[in-house]
Amino acid sequence: MPRWSASTAAVLGAGLLLCIMALAASAQPPLQPGNMQVISTEGKRNSKFSCADTKKNSKRPGCTATCPNRCRSKCLVLCPTCKTFCLCDFYPGVSCGDPRFTGADGNNFYFHGNKDRDFCILTDAGLHINAHFIGKRNPAMSRDFTWIQALGVRFAHHHLYVGAARTARWDAAADHLALAFDDEDVAIPAAVGARWSPPTAPALSITRTAQTNTVVVELRGVFRIMANVVPITAEDSRVHGYGVTDDDSLAHLDLGFKFYDLTDDVHGVLGQTYRTDYVNRLNVTAKMPVMGGADTFLSSGLFETDCAVARFGRAAAGAGNGIAMVTDSKYL
Incomplete structure (x- = not known):
């Protein structure tokens, strides 16, 4: 399983974690925060998908990748590099x-x-x-x-x-x-x-x-x-x-x-x-x-x-109430 360093996890940030968890659980079509996408696997193992860079005027090509098997219903993908991971892999807490x-x-x-x-x-x-x-x-x-x-x-x-x-x-x-x-x-x-x-x-x-x-x-x-x-x-x-x-x-x-x-x-x-x-x-x-x-x-x-x-x-040292x-x- 992927192990993200503490510094990498800190860069992703707690706010992004909560945003992604909300997107993954929502019944509404997911919004795309930056160039990160939430991909539904629809219960299929080794689900393949393609993605392109969503940044305006980007000339980088898209890619094709596979959601990890351990992602139970959705996986997260960083486009256009197609780095994939499951929600539960990457943030402390x-x-x-x-x-x-x-x-x-x-x-x-x-x-x-x-x-x-x-x-x-x-x-x-x-x-x-x-x-x-x-x-x-x-x-x-x-x-x-x-x-x-x-x-x-x-x-x-x-x-x-x-x-x-x-x-x-x-x-x-x-x-x-x-x-x-x-x-x-x-x-x-x-x-x-x-x-x-x-x-x-x-x-x-x-x-x-x-x-x-x-x-x-x-x-x-x-x-x-x-x-x-x-x-x-x-x-x-x-x-x-x-x-x-x-x-x-x-x-x-x-x-x-x-x-x-x-x-x-x-x-x-x-x-x-x-x-x-x-x-x-x-x-x-x-x-x-x-x-x-x-x-x-x-x-x-x-x-x-x-x-x-x-x-x-x-009582914590130096603390009040x-x-x-x-x-x-x-x-x-």
Whole structure:
């Protein structure tokens, strides 16, 4: 799989990541940001396509290329060089599929965890994010196939739930997102650009970037999360041996994270890669670098902050009230 250096990833930028994820999820014909195109593979393996330079008065010739097999439904192409990659290959803070993360150092790694358990993805003094894993057991393997079904986000005294609703048969036209804030369900109109923000935490917002299944969750100055609900398709199951049955499409989340102003004490499966003293001890040349130590990140519940490396609630050195400032003080 391609491994983009941290410097290359930084050049692409978080804003471009979120733009591309929105384009890839949208039911509308995609716009082309610059000379990057989003190509639908329509479920076909080794889909070939051609592209030309979209820059005005360009004299560079076009090219023909092939979408990588690992791109499940769409791939991204830089024209006219025809460099292709999947959304989940290239930017720090991405988690996709059988959880494959891209760390802040630009390296990809897998974290399998266990099905029906919760793991600490990021934990810092004022922010804690757990992920709930669902999965399937392959009798021929010693581990579960796992995917992230939901996030439990804690900041100040608030709890935010972002999840994929269980569904037997996948319908792309239906909304499979489940959202809740402080134990109250959140309903957002099925329209691109529809936005919700709670009066008790006005810096928090959830915005639809497609009519269904894709939102950007932002806590101003703290994080931005792109969440996209996707199923395991019959083709995915056939190729990888997932053993998906007709009673559950294993809907799960593909995620893009952007964090602001983390402390250097941050930890968690993904969070630790943002530390200045982080040393990547994984075999990055392996086909599938795997981060172990699942017990270190195990939490007793989706909103619990009791993993072994928990940092939530600790006062950062030199900090005041930290993240509490994003909550309207009159509600505290």
